[in-house]
Structure formats: C-alpha cells, structure tokens
Amino acid sequence: MATTDQVSADPGAFRMQVVAESIRLFAAQGYEATTVDEVAAAAGVSRRTLFRQFHSKEDLIFADHESLLEQVGELLTGAAPGDDPWWSVCAAAELVFAHFHANRELAVRRYRVVADVAALRDRELVTTYRYQRLFEDHLRSRLPAVRPVQIVAYAAAVTGAHNFLLRSMLRGDPGADAATLRGELVRLHRAAVAEPGAAGAEIAVVSYPAGTSPEAIAEAVRSQLTQLTGTPCHDGLKQAETRGTR
The missing domain is CATH 1.10.10.60 (Homeodomain-like)
Incomplete structure (x- = not known):
C-alpha cells in the first residue's frame, strides 16, 4: 500500500x-x-x-481508547448544572460499552492479543483506571459534600460492572448487552442516591415559573423518574397532565 x-x-x-x-x-x-x-x-x-x-x-493497539477518554471527558464536563452527577457517570460507561459493541469483531481480536502479552495486560489496567479517575473527578467536583470513600466506591463499581460485561460480551455471552449494563447501572445508581448524604437521596417537590405548561412539568418529572427507576413512566403522569389541563 x-x-x-x-x-x-x-x-x-x-x-x-x-x-x-x-x-x-x-x-x-x-x-x-x-x-x-x-x-x-x-x-x-x-x-x-x-x-x-x-x-x-x-x-x-490502544489508540481508540484515547479518543474514548476524550469523549468521556467531554460528556462529563459538558453535563448541565442540573444533571444528576451519579447518572452522568453511568451514561459515560454506556458510551464506552456502545463503542466496543459496535466494533465487536475488532475488540475481540484485541482481547485475544492483549491476553497473550503481559505488557499489554498491564497497559490495559492503567487505561481502565483512567476511566475510573475521570468518574471520580467528576463526582468530586459536582458533589463536594459527599464522602470521598463513597465516590471512589461508586466509580469503581460502575467501572467494574462495565468491564465485567464487556469481557463477557467479547467472550460471546449473549446476555452481556447494553440492556443488561443499563440494569446494573440503575441498581448501582439507586444504591448511591439512597445513601444518607448523597445528592438526590430525597424526592423534593419543586416549583416552576408561572405559566409553565402541565405537559412541560410532567415531562421533567417523567425524565427524572425514568432515570432513577430504569423504567419508563407514562400512565400516571399522563393522567396528571390530563387533570392539569382541566
């Protein structure tokens, strides 16, 4: 060539x-x-x-990780002030998984090459920690009141769940997919926000500017509930919208 x-x-x-x-x-x-x-x-x-x-x-062999790390950093730093920092970390993990799922054949070949070379296995561990460090830095900057040990534990849990399912996917486990990862991340997220002192631990009733439509309020609440539970919330909120327009 x-x-x-x-x-x-x-x-x-x-x-x-x-x-x-x-x-x-x-x-x-x-x-x-x-x-x-x-x-x-x-x-x-x-x-x-x-x-x-x-x-x-x-x-x-790890060149695409550099691009992924940049994308993860941009996703986290670009999060809006009102976004849930705990879930932003989960969204970043999903971004990485989606990349390797879309390029599975290439990822499988790399997995086999890395498994045979000690230096590459060490490099992979270092790269994995770089993702975790981005997660930790984001949580520390957005949640200064949260205990450091909780932040480290959460970042490590998200990273570990992602890596376990990624390796399972590369080994051909049909159950290791984006939906399974989402379910695990939702469980980790629930545990994090339920811990005393964690941001988002309470459900608050908030006010909106006068004139805000019932549909806009319902959509905002629906989005938050879907994020917290991992299950789309439609029926009850649709009824609320209907009552609000009467």
Whole structure:
C-alpha cells in the first residue's frame, strides 16, 4: 500500500484505522514479531507520520481508547448544572460499552492479543483506571459534600460492572448487552442516591415559573423518574397532565 505523510481530516477515523491494522497484524503475526514499519505500511502512512501520532508500539493497539477518554471527558464536563452527577457517570460507561459493541469483531481480536502479552495486560489496567479517575473527578467536583470513600466506591463499581460485561460480551455471552449494563447501572445508581448524604437521596417537590405548561412539568418529572427507576413512566403522569389541563 502506498504511504503518505497526510493524516485523515478525522482524527478519530485515523486512530480507528491504525488500531484495526495493528490488531490485524498482531493477531496474525504476533505482537513481538510485528514491526511498526509493517503497521505504518498497512495503515497507508509513513513511519514518521505514525510516530508523530503515537509514542510507542503499545499506543497503536490502544489508540481508540484515547479518543474514548476524550469523549468521556467531554460528556462529563459538558453535563448541565442540573444533571444528576451519579447518572452522568453511568451514561459515560454506556458510551464506552456502545463503542466496543459496535466494533465487536475488532475488540475481540484485541482481547485475544492483549491476553497473550503481559505488557499489554498491564497497559490495559492503567487505561481502565483512567476511566475510573475521570468518574471520580467528576463526582468530586459536582458533589463536594459527599464522602470521598463513597465516590471512589461508586466509580469503581460502575467501572467494574462495565468491564465485567464487556469481557463477557467479547467472550460471546449473549446476555452481556447494553440492556443488561443499563440494569446494573440503575441498581448501582439507586444504591448511591439512597445513601444518607448523597445528592438526590430525597424526592423534593419543586416549583416552576408561572405559566409553565402541565405537559412541560410532567415531562421533567417523567425524565427524572425514568432515570432513577430504569423504567419508563407514562400512565400516571399522563393522567396528571390530563387533570392539569382541566
């Protein structure tokens, strides 16, 4: 394949291209036996370009994690002031799972390559902790009154549940899917907000500006209840909307 010093205008697409080609070669030839030059040629870029974008051979196989970490960071920092910080962490975990589910074949090949190389297994552990640290930092910044141990425990639980189901999905467990992950995250969320001192532990009756329509109020309440219970809330709120318009 001809090489070029030009990188795709889409950095995320370029990283996925490099990940795909590096994992394909590592799986076929072995991690140690594959050279960076071979990966560069397969990806259609020069060795110089590849080294400008990545700092080591290990970076090649985990390159998409860098993009994912950026997306997780953006999701958390972009959360609105009124958003539930506990659930924002869950939403970030779902984002990561969705990426690997959508690219399952590639993720399975990486899983097998990493399992055979001790250095890659260590790198994977470090990468996993980087996600957890983002979760912890977000919760600390949004919930300064919550006990640090609760924040660490929650971030670790969300990370652990995600990773367990991700590995199960890669091993072919049909029950390890987005719906199962959502159910586990809902349970963790309920436990977090129920603990004394946790934000969201109480159900409050709030006021809305005069003129707010019953439909708008009902939709806001419905959204919160669905988030807390994991079950769409329709019938009771629809009745409330009807009464409010009479």
